[in-house]
Amino acid sequence: MPVISAPHAFNEGQLYVDLQPILGRSLYLKCEGFNFAGSIKLKAAIEMVETAEREGLLSQDSILIESSSGNLGVALSMIAASKGYRFLCVTDSRCNLSTRLLMEALGSEVQVISDLDSNGGFLGARIDYVRALCASDERYVWLSQYTNPGNWQAHYRRTAPEIARQFPRLDVLFVGAGTTGTLMGCARYFREWQRPVRIVAVDTVGSVAFGGEPGRRMIPGLGMSMRPPLLDESFVDEVVRVEEADTIRACHRLARRGFLFGGSTGTVVSGAMEWLAGHEKDDLTAVAIAPDLGERYLDTIYQRTWLEDLYGDQVLGVDQDLDSEEVAAGSPGAERVSRTPDRHREP
Template sequence: MIHKSELDLVFDDIFLENHSILDNSKLFLKLEGFNIGGSIKMKPALKMINKLELQNKINANTAIIESSSGNLGVALSIICASRGYPFICVVDPNVLPASENLMRSYGTEMIKVTNKDSNGGFLNSRIDLIKEMCSKNDNLIWLNQYENIDNIEAHYLTTAKSISQEFPDLDYLFIGAGTTGTLGGVSQYFKKHMPKTKLIAVDSQGSITFGGVAGKRKIPGLGSSKVPPISQHSSFDEIIRISEKSTIEMCHRMAKSGLLFGGSTGTVLAGVEVYKSAIPANSSVVAISPDFGERYLSTIYNPSWVNEHFR
């Protein structure tokens, strides 16, 4: 198949049957890492930029700015490089070195905040910096994935629809909670079109997205130190909170079976592992895998890093 643009390389129909976690049911992994951005974030990134273009809000003087833990920043770096838009990405010390290097390679300007917010994370600090910069420069356009409804609509129109088409009688669907764009879009679609499917949200311990106690987190992707405003659009039947130690253990377990996954995927699969005793035999189960593990070679798959942070 010949594509006319690198931005057409977004694939939404790749599922892998897995037999290593569930004993009496079939688990299918929706693999989001095969697109040009390497993660599920390519879809909302395109949706948000395309909306700005339709609204004629991008011109020769504007620059895009966004806060990211890594994957969205890489996706936006690719899109902005492809379309000739200056892009500023505000990150924090938890950004993966590989993601940081990728963004710089695409010409993105990087700003790294180092001051923690009152919840012990960096998200509020990143957002505060963006608000300050935008107040001083009218030519900056903040996408604001935490409030942007296009973050949700992207997954309503693509991710959710592709799952429902492939599995019209799906019993369980496991979805990671980050900005809650994926969770919001997919849950809205399924509650409307496939209400019998049980939706299981998976969050990281230390995240306060849906309550809980704030805590230190070292793995970027899922979880948040600030409640994303778009989280109000999410619905689910149950929520599971996974420790980062369990995330790392699952990532290593899957790697030994030939699948190198990122932290978000490891967390979601650890959620499946925790919940599996509640899944009736012969159920159909899908887990969304947001990314692969190559960008985590210096962290999750680095014994020195693991021993330093998770003794």
Template sequence: MHRSAAGAAAHPALLPLLGRTPVARIHADLPHPHPGFWAKLECLGAGGMKARAAMSMLTGARGRGELRPGAPVVESTSGTMGIGLAFAGQALGHPVILVGDRELEPSMRQLLRAYGARLELVDRPAAQGGWQAARIARLHEVLARTEGAYWPDQYNNPDNPAGYRSMAAELIGQLDHLDVLVCSVGTGGHSAGLVGPLRRRWPRLKVIGVDSVGSAIFGQPARPRLMRGLGSSIHPRNVRHGVFDEVHWVGPAEAVDACRRLARGSFVSGGWSTGAVALVSAWAARAEPGAVVATVFPDGPHRYLGTVYDDDFCHAHGLTATAPATRPLEIPHPRAAEAFGWARCRAVVDPVGARAEGALAPHVLAPGGAA
């Protein structure tokens, strides 16, 4: 253990625990039989998947002199990045202040506090931008009153995707070949960080983005979202729209069903993002026989025992009222229809960089139904 100039304890012995996660072959029916796909189990690395990005952002800022030794780190989180920053803060000797919201699960609040993070919680979403915008507004208040504080800005910081180069190197060493990569998309960090190195190794690699219904990232209208960890009400600059060959939007009922099938049939599982990418990965393995498909399971199931794996929660939110979709509905363009269940689109657009092509069509795609 070492102490920084400001007196905060640093624990560099934690650093070898970062990353180095295994891949597992997944064969659980999702919901149909499929040839199988590979999943990178980030839950088995200290701090989870986003510890990679957190370490990259803090070490980058320290190298540039933007983050002084022992200075506080302040960030907005729906949970997973908070765990990663708690790890990085302990390793490097920085106190961590996290801005969350009232939707943050009690178990996650307890865990973040146990790791030494200080929490600031907002109690209502912003009229524009929802919980994310409300958290960012509070974050700026915290920065203004906290001397020397540093904001990594995970949504726009290029050091976020840079943190996943180590994961790309691990995948290249673990897989003989890769045809299809399936990535959940929130801040855009891990997809942006993985695609470059993986396409240099396998130039014909197909990349499928997986978003949440109600997310604005790929041109759908922003709506309140039950799922956390993927999707966004704002437009992170770290999302590289041009690297994706297609995008799927997945609803909470499909994600819950996939998570539970994973737990029963493969033992490894996780939360909303894990269920969503598993569903799409199984679909891709069926749709392209013989293709080698891989994805990333960002975390494990423990955070979600009161939501994804809780029968009362799922019943209260209508997630068990109807059978989840078993295949995606096709839409020609993100603005052609609003998806409320699993949908697929091969026209990938940057809703900020491209000019609007007219208002959203006045019809929706309901879960399991036609437009």
């Protein structure tokens, strides 16, 4: 039994859920929510904070500041409380109420931005606010998850090797795309690995991360209203884009079998099911990364009034009664984009 003295010292990295009995296709879901921050963002947060400490960028007078839709903000709140720093999270109105309350319970300040940027999202406005504060007071230290190499290095050093140890015959990896830190870290690692692994990025419809038209996005976590500075598409084989309604349905399918996951996980699972439906003749070992759990989404994607107000009263509808064979057919609303389809294939 581990005994720890700092909350970030514990992070379970080897728990997987076999989704075959639930969704009818072979897919292993790597669960990243079992730590005191509750998400995969703990890895990037630790890497960025401790790098800043080693480089002498932080003192006890420093105020950490970061733009976050939620999970990184919680991870930084936890680390700041543990290490004795102040922390200000700049988020927006899509951030779950429970997430904001959790950051405040950990002693952090939360600033909610309501102004939209030129792409119809909040990210540009959040970043402008951060930059203005940093220019006004030298105590602010912006870790900048969007450009900080520690974001992807955390997953190159930890997440990808964890998967490789458990699945030495891995064929395809599904990774949600937000800042693309997880995506780039895992993709870089498996580019250098002993066997080819197809990297499939899963994005949400309305995100402009891989191009395309911006659109409304109400579920925090995945998607960007600007091109992610960390993204290098040469490491990505394919992109699958998922409608938010399909994200919600995937979350509810899993919840009906006792697995309560967050919105990002629903998006990744929905995209993976659609991709696997088009490769049903292949005998593939497939893994998807689940960034967090679902408790923070109880007042949004698991709350019927919220769902019906935003997506209509048929967003779940008869889908509540789908069996595993129907679910396995994939999500008809998902869009697949091939990047380098023949780079990673072997008999």
